Amino acid sequence: MTFTIREDGFACVLAGREVLRSAPYAPAFAIARGAPSVEMVRGNFAISDAPTDRVELGFARPEGEDLLLSASDGSEPMLRLSLQHDALTVTTLTPGFDRVWVDLAANADEHIWGGGEQMSYLNLSGRRFPIWTSEPGVGRDKSTELTRLMDQNGMAGGDYWWTNYPQPTFLTSTLWACHLGSSAYSVLDFTDAARHRIEVWEGAFTLEFFSADDLPTLVGALSSRFGRQPALPDWAIGGAIVGLKEGEASFARLEKIIEAGAQVSGLWCEDWIGIRQTSFGRRLFWDWSWNEPRYPDLPARIAALAEKGIRFLGYVNPYLANDGKQYAEAEALGYLALQQDSDAVYLVDFGEFDCGVVDFTNPAAMDWFAERVIGKEMLDFGLSGWMADFGEYLPVDLRLHDGSDPMLMHNRWPVLWAEANARAVASRGKTGEAVFFMRAGFSGVQAHCPLLWAGDQSVDFTRHDGINTVITAALSAGLVGNAYSHSDVGGYTSLHGNVRTADLIMRWCELGAFSPVMRSHEGNRPDDNLQIDSSPELLNAFASMSRVHKALAPYVRHLSDEAVVTGLPVQRPLFLHYFDPALFCVQDQYLCGADMLVAPIVEADATQREVILPGDTPWRHLWTGEDFAPGTHTIAAPYGEPPVFFLPDSKFAPLFATIRESK
Structure with missing residues (x-):
C-alpha cells in the first residue's frame, strides 16, 4: 500500500x-x-x-x-x-x-x-x-x-x-x-x-x-x-447435543429421546449449577459449581453417559452473583471490578439479581477464573463443553484493575472472556477436544473461541429475530474468520405470549441437522413452550434429523479439517464460490462446503420454497435423487425433507446418497 x-x-x-x-x-x-x-x-x-x-x-x-x-x-x-x-x-x-x-x-x-x-x-x-x-x-x-x-x-x-x-x-x-x-x-x-x-x-x-x-x-x-479455530472434535459433530434443564429428571427424558431413535452425542444441562426463577423465566444460579440438590450423583451420571459415548455439557459466564460463594471468594482476593469513586465492588443488574464483574484486566483474576472456576469446577469435574454465555455487559462507568478506559475495553471484553475459557481448556490439554460456545464477540475472538452460537432468537419466524436470522449470522461471521456457527434448535426467547409452534420446532430441527453442530434448547420459559419431546410427532422429527446430522458427520469432518487449512467456514454464502452479483444479497440459503446447498424453510406453515441453484452444472436433490438445472426452482418441502442439493460429481456423492435412508 x-x-x-x-x-x-x-x-x-x-x-x-x-x-x-x-x-x-x-x-x-x-x-x-x-x-x-x-x-x-x-x-x-x-x-x-x-x-x-x-x-x-x-x-x-x-x-x-x-x-x-x-x-x-x-x-x-x-x-x-x-x-x-x-x-x-x-x-x-x-x-x-x-x-x-x-x-x-x-x-x-x-x-x-x-x-x-x-x-x-x-x-x-x-x-x-x-x-x-x-x-x-x-x-x-x-x-x-x-x-x-x-x-x-x-x-x-x-x-x-x-x-x-x-x-x-x-x-x-x-x-x-x-x-x-x-x-x-x-x-x-x-x-x-x-x-x-x-x-x-x-x-x-x-x-x-x-x-x-x-x-x-x-x-x-x-x-x-x-486466528483460526481448531477442528471440531468427532463427538461434537457426530450426533445431536440435547439441551435439558429439569435437574435429575433430565436423564430419564434423555433415555426416552434415545429410545425414540435419536443419535445423541451430548447432554447439555445448563442448570447444573442450580436455578433462579425470575419474571423473565427459568434462569440459572450464577455460582459456577455443581448444584448437588438439583443433580444428585452427577459425577456418576457423567461417567455412565461417557460409557455410552455421550458427553456432558454445562454453562458458565464471566459474572458472579453476589449471593454466591465464588463472589465472596473473588471479592476477598480483589478480583472484581470496582466503582469509579470508591473501593466498593461494582454490581451489575441482570434482572432481579446483581452480579460482580470478574476483572480480566487483572492477570491474577484471569488466572483464577480459568483455573479455579473453569479448570477445577468444570473440566476436572468431567464437563466436555459448555455455553460460555454473555460478555456484552461491561459497563462504561466502572474502574478496571489496569486503569483502562471502559469505553475502549467494552468491545474487547468478549475477547478476554474467550481467552479465559481457552486458557482453561489448554491447561488441561483439551484444546480441540473440549468445546465451549459463545454468542459475544469482537475482533480477535476467533483465536480463542472454537464455536459460535447465534444467541437468543425469538421463538418464531419473524424477519429480524426469528429462525432465519441464524443463517445470516453464520454467513456474516464466517466471512470474517469464524468457521463454525450453530443455533438453539427451537429458539430461545419467549415473551408476551410468543411461544413455539410445532411447525417452528420441526423446521429448526431441519436447520440444525445441516449445521456444523446440532444442539437443542428448552428456552427461557420451558414450561410454556413445546419441547422436542412434547409429542411423538416432535420427538420423531428431532430423532430423524439427528440421524441425518450423524450421517453427515464425515462430510462435516472434511469441512472442519478444510477450515483449519484454508480458513473457509462450513456454512458459506452462495457468492463465495459463485461470484455472481445476482447472488450478493441471498441470505436465506447457503452452501455447506462447496458441494452441498441448503435452503431451510424459514417461513411459517410453508410446504415449498423457491431455491436458487447457482453455477452451470446440475444439482441433485438430496431426498429424491432428481437432477435440477441451474436456476430458480420451486421445491416441495414436506417436514423432514428441507430443500437440500448436492453436486453429483462430488467425491462425497455416495455419502450424500445414503443420507435419505438414514432418517
Whole structure:
C-alpha cells in the first residue's frame, strides 16, 4: 500500500486500486471533540454523541514518509497518517480531538459484507452499522408490537444492527477488505454509494487493508489475520447435543429421546449449577459449581453417559452473583471490578439479581477464573463443553484493575472472556477436544473461541429475530474468520405470549441437522413452550434429523479439517464460490462446503420454497435423487425433507446418497 501525492490531494493505493482519495474540495478525513452519552439497562445500550469543533482536513503535506493533514493550506497540522505494509495508522495531533471520520473510496455498484455477526442483513450496502457489543434485542423491528413492548421494558427491543458480536471489518465485491484496529465505539456507514465512511471514537487507530484475486482467498486472509479455530472434535459433530434443564429428571427424558431413535452425542444441562426463577423465566444460579440438590450423583451420571459415548455439557459466564460463594471468594482476593469513586465492588443488574464483574484486566483474576472456576469446577469435574454465555455487559462507568478506559475495553471484553475459557481448556490439554460456545464477540475472538452460537432468537419466524436470522449470522461471521456457527434448535426467547409452534420446532430441527453442530434448547420459559419431546410427532422429527446430522458427520469432518487449512467456514454464502452479483444479497440459503446447498424453510406453515441453484452444472436433490438445472426452482418441502442439493460429481456423492435412508 502506498501514498500517491497529487496536485489536488492524495490517495492511498492498494494493489493498484485506490481505496482512499482526498482533496481540499472532498476531504477524506474529519475530526472533532466528542461528548458521549451512554446508558445501559441489562446489556441494552442507548448511545449518542454531541461532537463539537468538527474540522475537515483537506490539505496534506509530506513529513518524511508520513502525511500531515490540516484544515487549510499552511495551517497547523491536526492529523498524522503513517503507512506500514498494508496498514494505515491515523493519529490526531491536537489534544481533545477524539472523533475521527474516514471516507474510503467506493463504487456505485459495490456490495459490502462483514461487520461481525450480523442478524438482519448479510449485504451491508445502504445502511450504517454501529459497532458495539450488546444484547441483540427482542423483536429487533420497530414496526412490531413485540419490539415496542420490549423497548418500554428496559430499552430491550433492539434494531437491525444490534448484535452480540460486532466487528469493524468489511469486505467488498471489488475484492478488498478493511479492518479497523480499534476497540472504541465505531460506525461502519455505507449509506452513501460514493464512499464507505468509518467513524471512530478514538484519536489513534489503524486501518488494515487486504486484497485478493478471488473471494475465497480474501476470506482466508482475514481468517489468518484473526486466528483460526481448531477442528471440531468427532463427538461434537457426530450426533445431536440435547439441551435439558429439569435437574435429575433430565436423564430419564434423555433415555426416552434415545429410545425414540435419536443419535445423541451430548447432554447439555445448563442448570447444573442450580436455578433462579425470575419474571423473565427459568434462569440459572450464577455460582459456577455443581448444584448437588438439583443433580444428585452427577459425577456418576457423567461417567455412565461417557460409557455410552455421550458427553456432558454445562454453562458458565464471566459474572458472579453476589449471593454466591465464588463472589465472596473473588471479592476477598480483589478480583472484581470496582466503582469509579470508591473501593466498593461494582454490581451489575441482570434482572432481579446483581452480579460482580470478574476483572480480566487483572492477570491474577484471569488466572483464577480459568483455573479455579473453569479448570477445577468444570473440566476436572468431567464437563466436555459448555455455553460460555454473555460478555456484552461491561459497563462504561466502572474502574478496571489496569486503569483502562471502559469505553475502549467494552468491545474487547468478549475477547478476554474467550481467552479465559481457552486458557482453561489448554491447561488441561483439551484444546480441540473440549468445546465451549459463545454468542459475544469482537475482533480477535476467533483465536480463542472454537464455536459460535447465534444467541437468543425469538421463538418464531419473524424477519429480524426469528429462525432465519441464524443463517445470516453464520454467513456474516464466517466471512470474517469464524468457521463454525450453530443455533438453539427451537429458539430461545419467549415473551408476551410468543411461544413455539410445532411447525417452528420441526423446521429448526431441519436447520440444525445441516449445521456444523446440532444442539437443542428448552428456552427461557420451558414450561410454556413445546419441547422436542412434547409429542411423538416432535420427538420423531428431532430423532430423524439427528440421524441425518450423524450421517453427515464425515462430510462435516472434511469441512472442519478444510477450515483449519484454508480458513473457509462450513456454512458459506452462495457468492463465495459463485461470484455472481445476482447472488450478493441471498441470505436465506447457503452452501455447506462447496458441494452441498441448503435452503431451510424459514417461513411459517410453508410446504415449498423457491431455491436458487447457482453455477452451470446440475444439482441433485438430496431426498429424491432428481437432477435440477441451474436456476430458480420451486421445491416441495414436506417436514423432514428441507430443500437440500448436492453436486453429483462430488467425491462425497455416495455419502450424500445414503443420507435419505438414514432418517
